[in-house]
Amino acid sequence: MGGPPITGFSIRITTGEPQAGDAPTLTATGQAVAINVPAGGLHWSGWALTASAPIPSADGVTVVLAGELYHRDALRVAIGPSADGVNDDAELLLACWLRYGAPGLRLLDGRFAAVVTEGDTVVAATDHAGTVPLYVRHGQDGLAIATEAKALRHGGPSEPLPGTESVPGNTGVRRVRAGTAVAVVPSSGKASAIRTWLPPEHRIVLPEEEAVRRVYTVLDEAVRSRLDGGPVTVVLSGGIDSSSVAALTRQSGVETISLGTDAGDEFEAARTVADHIGTRHSEFRVGSEDLVRQLPWAVAAAEIIDADVLEYLLPLVVMYRLLPGAGRRILTGYGADIPLGGMHRATRRLDSLDTVISDDMNTFDGLNEMSPVLGCLAGHWTTHPYWDRSVLDVLTALEPGLKRRHGRDKWVLREAMRDLLPEATVSRPKLGIHEGSGTTSVWTSMLLDAGVAAADVPRAKRAMAIAIHDRVVGQAEPPADVSFDDVLRDVIASPSLAVV
Ligand code: ATP
Numbered sequence: 001m002g003g004p005p006i007t008g009f010s011i012r013i014t015t016g017e018p019q020a021g022d023a024p025t026l027t028a029t030g031q032a033v034a035i036n037v038p039a040g041g042l043h044w045s046g047w048a049l050t051a052s053a054p055i056p057s058a059d060g061v062t063v064v065l066a067g068e069l070y071h072r073d074a075l076r077v078a079i080g081p082s083a084d085g086v087n088d089d090a091e092l093l094l095a096c097w098l099r100y101g102a103p104g105l106r107l108l109d110g111r112f113a114a115v116v117t118e119g120d121t122v123v124a125a126t127d128h129a130g131t132v133p134l135y136v137r138h139g140q141d142g143l144a145i146a147t148e149a150k151a152l153r154h155g156g157p158s159e160p161l162p163g164t165e166s167v168p169g170n171t172g173v174r175r176v177r178a179g180t181a182v183a184v185v186p187s188s189g190k191a192s193a194i195r196t197w198l199p200p201e202h203r204i205v206l207p208e209e210e211a212v213r214r215v216y217t218v219l220d221e222a223v224r225s226r227l228d229g230g231p232v233t234v235v236l237s238g239g240i241d242s243s244s245v246a247a248l249t250r251q252s253g254v255e256t257i258s259l260g261t262d263a264g265d266e267f268e269a270a271r272t273v274a275d276h277i278g279t280r281h282s283e284f285r286v287g288s289e290d291l292v293r294q295l296p297w298a299v300a301a302a303e304i305i306d307a308d309v310l311e312y313l314l315p316l317v318v319m320y321r322l323l324p325g326a327g328r329r330i331l332t333g334y335g336a337d338i339p340l341g342g343m344h345r346a347t348r349r350l351d352s353l354d355t356v357i358s359d360d361m362n363t364f365d366g367l368n369e370m371s372p373v374l375g376c377l378a379g380h381w382t383t384h385p386y387w388d389r390s391v392l393d394v395l396t397a398l399e400p401g402l403k404r405r406h407g408r409d410k411w412v413l414r415e416a417m418r419d420l421l422p423e424a425t426v427s428r429p430k431l432g433i434h435e436g437s438g439t440t441s442v443w444t445s446m447l448l449d450a451g452v453a454a455a456d457v458p459r460a461k462r463a464m465a466i467a468i469h470d471r472v473v474g475q476a477e478p479p480a481d482v483s484f485d486d487v488l489r490d491v492i493a494s495p496s497l498a499v500v
């Protein structure tokens with residue numbers, strides 16, 4: 001597939017003899033290959049989603065990495081001769097670890113979740129923004145680590161490890177924080193954590209031209225580092241964020257795809273961009289209620305109960321499920337609005353804009369918006385250039401007057417892309433994916449039609465998300481077995497919701 005060698009895993013780490021277990025239930029699809037290896041003084045047993053399960057090991061250090069790195073050349077130079085000619089990202093992580101130890105995780109710029117064992121210590125690490133969610137359960141029966149919470153649902157509640165958070169539902173699982181490495185010694189229960197990245201809180205003051213140049217350069221590099229020479233698909237709305245990504249791919253044979261429903265589409269805006277940059281473009285139209293009824297898939301993939309976030313993710317999940325062909329590498333324009341404050345529509349002072357940006361950059365963790373499972377449930381690998389570590393560092397730190405300027409939101413990005421995109425695209429107002437597809441409004445109408453009072457709609461949406469989460473995560477039921485209409489009926493019947 002167009003993705004990395006390993007896209008997910010579920011591993012138990014024990015001091016004694018491993019117990020053979022069944023393959024875990026995961027929402028990500030792919031071939032589950034058994035892992036059964038000694039690792040230092042410990043033993044790993046479990047499963048990886050992979051064709052070949054490369055679990056490199058050297059000098060008593062063993063590594064598994066789901067996902068990929070994006071600055072291999074720079075990293076190889078930093079590591080030195082032991083990294084010469086190393087192309088596999090898990091091997092690169094191993095070489096990095098052998099030179100730098102756990103703080104070497106601070107060097108990595110990628111989209112990954114990793115486990116490293118050295119001696120009697122196990123380290124579970126996320127990338128800077130936790131874009132590949134990573135879950136742990138540490139209890140009497142040992143330490144278990146997986147890229148989906150549902151895989152770890154059996155067993156008692158986990159010890160509250162440092163560097164981890166509780167997750168929704170009753171799985172008893174903990175989630176490793178974004179930009180964090182958690183170290184556990186299973187034999188003693190000793191645990192600690194380090195941060196590997198924090199969102200910047202300072203703001204950089206730059207002349208317009210210099211700011212525009214920096215944004216262009218860093219985004220261009222992020223897009224390029226996400227191409228692997230094979231075919232690439234860009235999910236394109238015709239908004240400035242995804243149009244910029246599509247324009248920066250600059251390779252022939254790029255495919256762009258747009259989703260629309262009977263409730264709304266952005267087809268014309270996307271078509272304008274596709275024509276301008278010359279991609280192979282296709283449009284998919286689905287029924288808006290059919291789209292909303294696929295909510296269980298979005299909940300199963302993201303493993304969250306936040307209805308607002310689910311409304312952003314649902315159209316993407318529906319689109320990934322529709323795509324013909326298997327194993328695509330998909331680039332998105334997702335996440336640009338967070339460091340640029342694109343959702344913030346108030347037009348006056350800049351203090352409120354920067355407050356929103358700072359708040360959002362400190363509360364994204366656990367929303368799982370970037371989870372690869374959203375694409376992997378249909379066998380596709382997704383990657384998000386705006387949440388590249390270098391891009392995020394630059395975009396977050398630019399002073400807010402460069403983000404809202406001359407009456408424009410996301411001004412610095414629009415200016416950076418002026419030469420590559422049509423004027424209509426550069427100046428196109430932001431439209432959220434949940435708005436353009438009608439996801440929010442149609443889910444609301446379905447609730448109103450079922451008798452939910454207008455004031456109860458947000459509560460009903462959340463109740464539905466919780467009920468679905470309970471089944472597709474808490475009990476790992478296949479999302480195909482969970483009927484949106486049944487859940488809606490149950491939620492309405494629950495005494496806490498007033499029905500007109
Ligand atoms: P803007 O934020 O300015 O509207 P955008 O549309 O590219 O730009 P979002 O609306 O934030 O960004 O949507 C997030 C991402 O989801 C997009 O960048 C794009 O990759 C994808 N996306 C959104 N809507 C669609 C759509 N209708 N068809 C295909 N992909 C879409």
Ligand code: MG
Binds near residue numbers: 334336
């Ligand atoms: Mg966006």
Ligand code: MG
Binds near residue numbers: 239334335
């Ligand atoms: Mg956007």
Ligand code: MG
Binds near residue numbers: 239430431433
């Ligand atoms: Mg949009």
